[in-house]
Amino acid sequence: MERAFLGWKDAPLERAADWLVERFGADMADVLVALPGARSGRILSELLARRSGGALKPPRVVTAGLASDALLEVEGAPAGRLVRTLAWKEALAGLDAATLSRIVARPPEVDDLAGWLRLAEEVRGLFGEVAAEGMEFGHVAANEVLAPLEGEQRRWAALAQAQERMVALLDGAGFVDPHVGRLAAIRAERVRDVGAVVLVGVSEMNELLRRALALCDDRVTSLVFAPDELADSFDAWGGLLPEAWSRWHTSLDAESQWFVVDGPADQADRVARVIAGFGGRYAAEDITLGVADREVAPYLQGTLGALGVTARDAAGTPMGRTRPARLLEAVAHFAEGRRFADLAALVRHPDFEAALRTMDEGLEAVDWVDAYHNTHLPSRVDGVWLADPDERGDPRLAAEMGRLWGAVRDLLGALLDGGDLPAAAVTPAVRALLQRIHGGRELDPAEESDRILIASLARFGEALGELEALPAAFAPSGSVAATLSLLCRMVANDEVAPAAARANEPTIEMLGWLELALDDAAALVVTGFEDGRVPESVRGDSYLPNRLRQSLGIVDNEKRLARDLYATELLLQSREQVAFVTGRRNVAGDPQRPSRIIFHCDEAEAVPRVKRFVDAARQPVPRLPTGAGIAAERPLPRLDDEPQIEAISVTAFSRFLASPYQFYLERIAGLETLDDRARELDGSAFGSLAHRVLADFGEDAQARDEVDEDRIRQFLLDRLHAIAGLRFGDRPLPAVRLQLQQLERRLTVFAGVQAARRTTGWEIRESEWAPEPGHVDFQVDDVPIRLRGRIDRIDHHPERNEWAIWDYKTGENVGDPRAAHRSAAGEWRDLQLPLYCVLAEGLLGEAEPTELGYITLPRDIEKLGFKSPDRWGGTQKDPEPFGDALGSALETARDVVRRIRAGEFFDAESFAPRDPIFQAIAGLGVMASEAEVEE
Amino acid sequence: MSAPTHKLILASAGTGKTYQLTNQFLRLLFAGVEPERILATTFTRKAAGEILDRVLLRLVEAVESAKPREALADAIEAPGLSAADCRGLLSKLVRSLDTFQVRTIDSFFVHLVRLFALDLELPPNWRIASTRDGEALQSEAMQDVLSTAPAEEAVRLLRELDSGGVGRGVHGRMLEHASQMRPVFLESAQGAWDGIDPGARPSDAAVESTLEAVAAAEVPVTGKGAPDSRWAKAVTKLIELTAEKNWTALLGSGLVKVFLTEGRAYYNKPMPASLADAIAPIARCAAFEFLTTLRARNQATHALLERFEAAYGERKRQTGAYGFDDLPLALAPRGGAESPIEARELDLWFRLDSQVDHLLLDEFQDTSPIQWRILEKMASEIAADGTGERSFFCVGDVKQSIYGFRQAEPRLLQELDTLLPGLVPEAIDKSYRSSRIVLETVNHVFGGLADNPALAHDDVDSYAPGARRWQDRFHPHVAAKNLPGATFVIEAREPAEGESADLPRIERAVDRAAAIAAEAPHATVGILLRERKHIANLIHRLRRRGVDASGEGGNELTDSEAVLGLLSLLHLADHPGDSAAAFHIATSPFGGYVGLPKGASDEKRREVARGIRRRLVTEGLGPVCADFAERVSADPSTSAWDEARFSQLVELAFAFPFEGDAGLRASDFVDHVRSERVEVPGGARVRVMTVHASKGLEFDAVLLPELHKKFVGQRSGLLIDRPRPDGLIETVSISPSKNLLIADPALREIYDETTARMFEDGLCNLYVGMTRAARRLELIVPWEDPKHVVKVPTVADFVRAALPADELRAPDAEGVIWSHPENAAADGWAAGLVEEPDRDGAQELVVTSLELAQSTRARRLPRRSPSAEEGGRRVRAESLFASRAGARRGSLVHHWLESLEWVEDFALDDESALASGSEIEPDLDARRLALGQLRESLQAEPVKLALSRTSCGAPEDVALDVRNEHAFSIILSDESGEEQHWTGFIDRLVLAHRDESVIWADVLDYKTDILTEDELPERVAYYRPQLEHYGRVVAAQTGLATDAIRMRLAFLHLGRIIDIEVA
Ligand code: SF4
Secondary structure, eight states: OEEEEOOSSSOHHHHHHHHHHHHHTTBOTTEEEEESSHHHHHHHHHHHHHHHGGGOBOOEEEEHHHHHHHHBOOOSEEOOHHHHHHHHHHHHHTSOHHHHHHHOSSOOOTTOHHHHHHHHHHHHHHHHHHHHTTOOHHHHHTOGGGTTOHHHHHHHHHHHHHHHHHHHHHHHTTEEOHHHHHHHHHHTTOBOOOSEEEEESOOOOOHHHHHHHHHTGGGEEEEEOSOGGGGGGBOTTSOBOHHHHTTOOOOOOHHHHEEEESSHHHHHHHHHHHHHHTTTOSBGGGEEEEESSGGGHHHHHHHHHHTTOEEEETTOEEGGGSHHHHHHHHHHHHHHHOBHHHHHHHTTSHHHHHHHHHHSTTOOHHHHHHHHHHHHOOSBOOSOOOOOOSTTSOTHHHHHHHHHHHHHHHHHGGGGOOSOEEHHHHHHHHHHHHHHHHTTOEEOTTSHHHHHHHHHHHHHHHHHHHHHTSOTTTOOEEOHHHHHHHHHHHHHTOEEOOOOOOTTSOEEEEEEHHHHTTOOOSEEEEEOOBTBBTTBOOSOOSSOOHHHHHHHTOOOHHHHHHHHHHHHHHHHHHOSEEEEEEESBOTTOOBOOBOGGGGOSOHHHHHHHHHHHHHHTTSOOOOOOTTTTOOOOOOOOOOSSOOOOOEEETTHHHHHHHOHHHHIIIIISOOOOOOOOOSSOOHHHHHHHHHHHHHHHHHOTTGGGOOOHHHHHHHHHHHHHHHHHHHHOSSOOHHHHHHHHHHHHHHHHHHHHHHHHHHTTOEEEEEEEOOTTSEEEEEETTEEEEEEOOEEEEEEETTTTEEEEEEEEOSTTOOOHHHHHBOTTOOBSOOHHHHHHHHTHHHHTTOOOSEEEEEEOOSSGGGOEEEOOSOSSBOSSSBOOHHHHHHHHHHHHHHHHHHHHTTOOOOSTTOOOSSHHHHHHTTOGGGGGGGOOOO | OOOOOOEEEEEOTTSOHHHHHHHHHHHHHHTTOOGGGEEEEESOHHHHHHHHHHHHHHHHHHHHOHHHHHHHHHHTTOTTOOHHHHHHHHHHHHTTGGGOEEEEHHHHHHHHHHHHGGGTTOOTTOEEOOHHHHHHHHHHHHHHHHHHSOHHHHHHHHHHHTTTOOOSOOHHHHHHHHHHHHHHHHTBOTTGGGOOOOOOOOOHHHHHHHHHHHHHSOOOBOTTSSBOHHHHHHHHHHHHHHHHTOHHHHHHSHHHHHHHSTTOEETTEEOOHHHHHHHHHHHHHHHHHHHHHHHHHHHHHHHHHHHHHHHHHHHHHHHOEEOTTHHHHHHSOTTOSSOHHHHTTOOHHHHHTSOOOEEEEOSGGGOOHHHHHHHHHHHHHHHTOOSSSSEEEEEEOGGGOOOGGGTOOTHHHHTHHHHSTTOOEEEEOEESSSOHHHHHHHHHHHHTGGGOGGGOSGGGGGGHHHHHHHHHHOOOOEESSOOOOEEEEEEOOOOOTTOOTHHHHHHHHHHHHHHHHHHOTTOOEEEEESSSTTHHHHHHHHHHTTOOEEETTOEEGGGSHHHHHHHHHHHHHHOTTOHHHHHHHHTSHHHHHHTOOTTOOHHHHHHHHHHHHHHHHHHOHHHHHHHHHHHHHHOTTOOHHHHHHHHHHHHHHHHOOOOSGGGOOHHHHHHHHHHOEEOOTTOOSEEEEEHHHHTTOOEEEEEEOOTTSBSSOSOOSEEEEOSSTTSOBOEEEEOOOGGGGGGOHHHHHHHHHHHHHHHHHHHHHHHHHHHTEEEEEEEEEOOOOTTOOOSSOBHHHHHHHHSOGGGOOOOOTTOEEEEOTTOOOGGGGGTTOOOOTTTTOGGGGOOOOOOOBOOOSOSSOOEEOGGGGGGGGOEEHHHHHSOSHHHHHHHHHHHHHTTOSOGGGOOOOHHHHHHHTTTTOOOHHHHHHHHHHHHHHHHSHHHHHHTOTGGGOOOTTEEEEEEEEEEEEEEEEOTTSOEEEEEEEEEEEEEEEETTEEEEEEEEEEEOOOOOGGGHHHHHHHHHHHHHHHHHHHHHHHOOOGGGEEEEEEETTTTEEEEEOOO
16 A cells, blocks of 8 residues: 655646656556546546547546445446335335334335335435445444434344345345445455556545455555645545544635625625636636535526626536426326326426427417316316307317327327336336437437437436336336336436536536535635535434444544545645635525634634624625616506407496506407416306306296296206306316305305295396397497497386396395495496496387396395395485486496597506506516515 | 523513523533533524624624623623633634534424434425425315315305305315414314313203293383383393294393393393393303304314315325424324324434533524423423533513414413423513613503503403503613614594595605605614505505615515516416416517517417427526526616516526426416515615514614504404413314303303403514614504594504603694604704615626636537447437347447457357346346347358458468457547547457557447348448547557558448448
8 A cells, every 4th residue: 555645736636647647657457546526537537648648548437436346346236226225115114013113103105105215215325324334234233322222222223124134135136235245345355356546535435445445455556635744644545534634724814715795696796706806817717616505506607697607517407307307207297196287287398298289280288278277177187078168168178178188198108097007017108208209309419408308318218227127026016107206216316417618618617515626727716615514514313423423433523524624725725716605694594604614723813704704794785776676657558559449348347447557458458367276266257157057047938937946946056057067077176066065055045036036026038138239339429339248137027017137246245236336426436237228228218227236146145136226326315316327327438438539548546456467567566465464 | 600590581672682692602601511512592594693693793802802801701700701711712612613503493393303204203205395385285185175075064164164154265265264273273182172062952842931931020110110111122022032043143132141241230220030030041042052053163163174184294295395383293293292202212312413401592482382392391301400510591572472373372481480490580671772762652652551541441351461461571661772762653644535544654654754764864764564465565655755665575576577577478488378478578678588579479479488488498497587687687778676686586596496397387486486575685774564574673763654453453263272381272162253252151261361362462563563663763643533432442542542641732744743752853863873884886786797818728628439429429319218128238248249359269158158247137038138149140251250360361470459348538639620538448449560560450349239231321321420430549549540440340130240431
C-alpha cells in the first residue's frame, strides 16, 4: 500500500492524470482507477486521453462504490435491485405475524403490492448500509448499545430472521445478494487479477472496500489531495482520520467568501452578483455552481437564464417526469378504477392524444371529455355512453364518446383487462401500447425532446426486460395497475442525463456538493451552504441513530463533518475563486442555520461570523418603487367587430341591468368558461332537470288536468327517473343520487300544491310556450327588436276567464318575485315577468294576467308554491296599478335596448363577476380571494 | 449562577415572551447544559427561527459590549459574566448548531413520526401532503361515503343538517360539515355523541287525560278578581298545541316554557300548583320528543363522521398522504391507554439521539389537548425533578388565546399549575412594545371589564362568568419605554339607503390608513380584521388610492395582469373549449406570444391548447413558464411590477410538485397560484390581515375596523363539554335553538359555558388586535343608531361603554368621538421613526449582466461512442422498448467470443460457457439456444475464414496482434475542427506489425441480428457509420491510412461477412 500526496494547490484531477501518466505511460489497460464519483471518472479519462493521444490504452475507471466488485471474484449471479427487493418482500411477508409485527406495526394488506415493495425497499437499503460495513443484521442485534433496549433488540432480531430468509430465497433462485457475495469472496480471499489499483481522492471508504483492498495490498496506490505535511491526518489507505479533520479550522475568509441571504430566490440573486463581481475574468465554462440544496437549483436556472446563461443541471431530468413515465402512470390510474377523471387526465397526455388523433382523425378528445363530464357527471367509464335527446344536449356527444372510447380501447388493448395477472403477462401489453404510441417514429438525438424520449423509452425497455427475466419465485402478480406502478417505480430513481453543453452557448455547470471536490473549474460558488446539508447531519434515525452508528463504526456525524471540512478546505485551496452562500429560509419558509463549517475557526473570528448571520435577518431588503404595482385603469376589452343586436331574450335584461359589460361578454361576445370539477349537480343543472320534468308535466294533457295528488306525484317522479336515467345513467355519481332524492321531495310537495290549485279551477293551458315564430317584435324608437323567450307555464281559469303566467324557480332561496324584479326604491332589476306579458300578448290579447309570478320549489319546502305579488309597486295602502308598473318596466326595457344599440357596455364599476377568468378580462385578479373564509 | 428551576410565566402582550424564553435558554447553556438536551417548541416557523436568532444575537452583543453583557448577566443571574465567557460559549454553540432543537410543535411531531413510522399504524409510504391534496382526498372520501352509505341514512342526515329543508347541494355540504366536525369527533370519548338521555315518555293516554286537568286548573286572577285573560289564552293555546302534538312549539313558548323556567312566572304571576301539576306530563312529553330527535340527529352525525373517518383513513392509507393533524393521532391514538412507542417498548430518546432534560414551551395557550397529551409524559417527568438537573419552562398568555378554532385549549395554561403540581405562575405586564397612551387605552377597555355597562343586559348574563375570568387574568399594563403615542375612537358615517353597512367602515379605514401613510411614510400600519372576507377589497381600495398595501404573507400573484394572462393560457390548455379564457388571452399580450388573435377559430384555439399541453409535458412547467417570462420581460408594455410578479410565478412553477394526474392537468397549477400568497419584494408598509394572522407581529399604527361584530358570532354548530382541559370531550351535541335547551338543564349549562368561552375568545381577539400597536391605535366603530337599544352588545358597544363617558364627544369631521387626552400632537406620535436605509433601491433590485468572459469552448468535450452512431444517429423508437431477449443473446455471444483468438484454437466447452453466461441471460434454455447458434455460425465458411489465422495470409515476418474488446479513449476532431472525446470498444481488432510499425489493421464487428438476406443491405447501411468511426479511431491510434484498415461486419446468424468500403 502506497500513499502519494499530490498537494492541493491546483485542479486535483490534473495532478492525478499527471501522476498516472508518469507512472504507467500510455498503457493503462491493466490499471483499475477508482474515484469517488462517476463524473470525476469521466473528467479523468478525458484528461488522460488528452495527455496520451492515440497511444492510450485506457485504464478501467470505476466509482469507489463499485471498486470492490471490480476487485472481488464473487461466486454466483449477483441479484439486481429488483430481484433483491422482491426477495426481501417475500422474506418479510413470509415471517410469522408476531415476528413481522416487530418490524412493522401494521403490515400492508396481502394484495397491497406497492405497500410491500416500499417496505422491502426500506429494508433492502438498510441492509446495504449495514453490509457495506461488513456486517449483517445479526451483528446489529447483538450490539451492546441495544442491550437495554428490548423493543429495538427484538426488531433487529426479526430483521436478522428476514435476512436469513432473503438469502435462502435468493439462493433457491440461483442468485446471491451482492453484499453477501462480496463478504464471502473476501472471506475466501477470491480476488480478480488486476495489475494495479489506484484510488484517486477516495477520502472515505466503507469497510468492504478496505477489506477488498487489503487482499491486493501490494498493488494499491492511494492518491491524496493534500500536502505531505498533513500525512498524519490520513490513514494508511489515504482515508480521512475523523479525529484529525473534525477539528480542522478552514482557511475561509468569511468577509469576502461567505454570504448570508434570505430565501432561495435571494441565493440565486447573490450568485449572480458574485459572478458579476468576477468582473469578466472567467468565461461561463470556468465557473461551477455548487448546489448543496437541490431546491435552489430551479431558482439558479431561472435567474441565470434570464441573464442569458444556461445553468446546466448535472442531475438531469428525473425519469418520472418523462413522457412515457407520465403516460404509464396515467394509464395505471385509469386502469385501476376506470374513473372518468383519470380518463380526462389520460387524454390530455400529448402522445396519447396524438395517437388518438392518428387512429381516428379529427377526434377532439379533450373537448368531448369536458362536454361529456359536464352533461352527464359520470363517475366511472363502463363503455356505455349516455345520450339525452334533450335539445340542449349535443346530439353528437354520445357518438363522439363512442368513437373516443373505441380508440382508447384500441390503444390500451390488454391493459384494460381486469383481474390479477403475472407481471410477464402485462409487459407485452405495455410494449404494444408503446408501439402504438411511438412505433414507426425515427427519433433524433440531436433534438432535446427526442433525446429525453430515447433515454426514457430505453430505460422502460430495460425495465420491461427485467420484469420478464424475473425468476418465477419472485415474479409479482397483481392488477395491471399495480404492475404498471411497479414499472414506474423501477425507473423512478433514475435520471436522463442533461444534454452536453454546446460550445457556442455560455453554460455554467451545477453540481451537487459531493461532486465539487474533484471538479476542475477555476471559480466556484456554493449555494445551500446550510446546516444539515453540509455536512449532512442525522439527528435521530428510525434504525441507526448516531449512537448505534458510532458503536457499529458506520458513517456517523463526526465522519460526515470531517469529510466536509476536508472538502471545504480542498475547495478553498485549489480554486482561484470560491464563495459560499447560505439562505436563512428554505422554499417552504422553514428557518435554516448556516453550515457549522463556517464556524470552524478561531473563537474570536466566530463572533463576527455569527453576527453576520443574525444581522442578515435584520437587513432591509430592496423593494419595488412605491406604487409600482398599481395598474393604470385600462379600457375594458372589446371585440374587433361587434355584431348587430337584432334579438334579445327576456332573461337577458337582468344581466344588462346588473352589469352591461357582463351582458356584453356573455351575450354579445358569447363567452363562457369551462372546467370539469363538478362533483354534483350545480344550480343550473339541477334547475334544468326540474324544468324538464315540470315541462313534461305541463305538456301531458292527462297529467296536467289531474286533481289527485298521488297521481301527479307519480307522474312527476316517473318523469324524473326517466329523464335522470337518460342524463346520468343508472349508476350516477353518489351525490347525484341523493340530489335526485332531494328533488323528488320537492316535486312531491309540489304535487300537493298543484293538486290543490287545480281544484280551484285553474288549468294549465300552455307549457314552455313561445309565440310564433319564436319572438315578438318589440318597438324601440320605431325600430323593432326581436324579443325572444319561452314561458314556463300559462294557466287559464275558464270559469273566470282569467290568465296566470308562471316561471318555475328551483333556486335554493327564491322568494318574492317583486323583490327579485324591483329594488325597494322601485328601480327595475329584472324584467322577465313583465316581458312575459309582452310575449304572451298573442295568446292573451288585451287581457291582463290575473296572476304573474313564480312557482317556487326552494330548499325550504314550506315555502314551495305559487307566488304572485299582490302589487308590483307603490305601497300596501296605495298600490301601483299593474298597467303603470308594466309601463315603467317596458320603458326600462326600451332604455336597455337603446343603450345596447348605443354600445354602452363598458362600465367597469358594475362589473363584479365571480368567475376568475371573467375577472381577469377586466384585470381584476386581486379580487379573487374575496370568497376565502376565516383561516 | 442559580440552578435552573421550573417556571410558568404568564406574559402579557409585548412584554417579551421571547426574551424570557431566550433568558432561560441562555441560563441553561451557561450552566453547561448541552444544547441537545434542550427542546424548545413554539407554533410558527418564524418564531422558531427567531428564538435561535435571539440567543445568538444576545451572545454576540454580550461579547461586544458591556451594557448588554451586564443585562444578560442580570437576566440569567450570573454576576461577573465576562466577554470571554460569552465568546467561549458562542463559539462552542455554533459548532454544534446541528444539535439545537428549536422547532414548531408540528415539526417535532413530524420528526417523531418519521422516526417511528413503522411502529405506528402508518403505511410505509406516508408523507405530509399539501393542503390541496388533503382536500382532494377528503372530497374523494366523501364520495366513498355517499356511495356506500345507505341512501336513506344519507338523505335523513342531509335533511337533519338542513333542519328539515331539502337543499340541492349534497357532496359539498356534507364535506364541509364533516371536515368541520372532524376535529371534535376525533377528540370525543366513547359515547360522547350518545350522551343525551330523553328520559321516559308519558303515554299518549296520560297526556290526553291531563289535558282535562289543564283545562280545569285555575289560572291567576287579575286585580279585579277575574281570571287573567292572558293566562286563559295561554292555556287554550297549550291545549291546542298538545292536541296537534306540536312539541317543538310547546317547548319553545307558552306555558310549558314557563313551567320549565325557574320561578315559573308569567306576566309576573307565578304558576298555580294545580296547573303546574297538570302541565308536568305535557312538558315531560315535549322534552322527551325534542331530546329524542336531538339524540337521533347526534347519532346520525356521529354515524356520518364515523363513515367519513373510515373512508378518509382508507384513502390516506392508499395514497400515503397525511396531514399535520393526523400525526398527533398516530402518536397518541384515541382511547389508547399507552402510546404505541411505549407499548412496543421502544425508546424515544434512543431514536431521537438525545435525552431531553430541559423543556421550553412557547405560546403555551395555543396548545391543543392532544398535543399536550403527547408532551405531557415528558413534561411531568421533567417537572417532577427537584434536583435542578432538569427543568420545565413554559410561557404563554391566556388573554391571547385566539386559536380555539384550531383546537387550542387555553385552559391548559390556566390550569397548568395543577396539571404539573409545584409550578408557581409568575405574571409580567410591563410592555416593551406599546406606548403609554396605547396601554392606557387597553387598560380602559379591559380594566373595568366585569362592570362594563354594555354587559348589563339579561340577554348576555351568560357572558358574566367569562367576563369575571378575564378580569381576574387582567392586570393593568405599564409601558417600559417612553414612546410617543396616540389613540382614537372613530365613528364611521351612517350608511346610505340600500348601501351595505360594511362600506362606511371600509371607507373610513381606507381614509385613515391613507392619512397615516401620508403623515408618516415610514410607519408600518396594520389593518386588522376579524375575518378574511374584506381583505382583498381593502387592499384593492388602498392601492387605488396610491397606497402600497398587501396582506400578511403577501397577496396572490393574481394581482399582476401578466400572471393572469399565463393563468388563462394554462386554463385554456386544459380546457380548449373555454372561450372566455381564449378572449382574455387574445386581449392580453399573451395573444401575441402564442399567436391567438381575437375571434380565432375553434381549431386555432385547440391547436394553441395542444401546443401548450405538449410543451408542459415535454419541457416541464418551470421551463415553460420561464420561457414566457422572457417574453414578458422583453415586452415593452410590461411594467416593473408585472415583471417582478411574473418571475415569482416562475419560481412557484419550478417548485410545484405535480402529485396527482401524472402532471397532466395544468389547472392544478392554476389553482395553486390562485391560492398561494407571495410577498412582493420588500413588502408593503400597510398590511391588511386578520387579527389571527397578526399574532406575534407589531405595527407602528394599528386600525381595527371590524368592531361592529358581536362577541359571540357564528357558533360552530356543536355543543361541547370537555370537563378536563387535557381530557377528551365527554358530551357533544348538535346545538339546537337556544329556547329549546330549556328541555335539558345539562345541555343548557354546556351552552352557557360555551357562550362564556366564546365571549372570552372575542375579548382575546380585541386584546390581541389592540396590543399589536406600538404607537398609534385607531378603533373604528360603526355609526350608532340612536333608536337602537343594545341587548347583545357588539365589540364597538363594549368599547364605547368602557371609555370615560365624559370624554366621549360627537363625531368631528374625521369621525373622531374619543381620543386619549394626552395624545401626541399631529404626527408627533411618529417622531423618531426613520426611513430604513436602502429601501427604495429599485435599481439595485436586479443584476443586469453577469459580465462573463467570452466562451471559447464547452466545459467538457462532447463524449461520443461509435456504437451510438448506428443508423446515422437516428433511432427507431421501437428498437428502444422491443424485447431485450435479442440484446441479451447478443451480449452472450460477444461474451463468448471474447476468448476467441483464432478459430483454429477456439475451444468452448458447454459447461463452463453456459455457467459463465448466467449473469447475462438467467434463462438456461436461452443460453443453450444461443450457444448452439454460435457454434452453427462458426461453422459457416465465411465466418470461419474471417477468424482463421491461416486464411488471413499474413507473411512470416508479420506479427499479428489480436485484441478482443479493444478499449479506446481518444480525442478526435471532426470536419469543423471541433474536438470530441471518443470512447468504446472494438469487438475484434487485429493489428499486423512488421518490425516496429503497424502495417495494416482489421476491424471486425459481430452482429447477432436475426434477419433475412433481403434485409441485409438495409442493415449494412444502418451499421456503416459505426464502422466508419472505428476506422477513424484505429487510423488515429495506428497512424495507418484508411486503405490499410479493413472493416468488416460479421452477421453471425446469416453466416455472412460484409466488407465496409470507406467512401
Ligand atoms: S408577541 Fe412578539 S414581542 Fe410579544 S412576546 Fe411574542 S415575540 Fe415577544
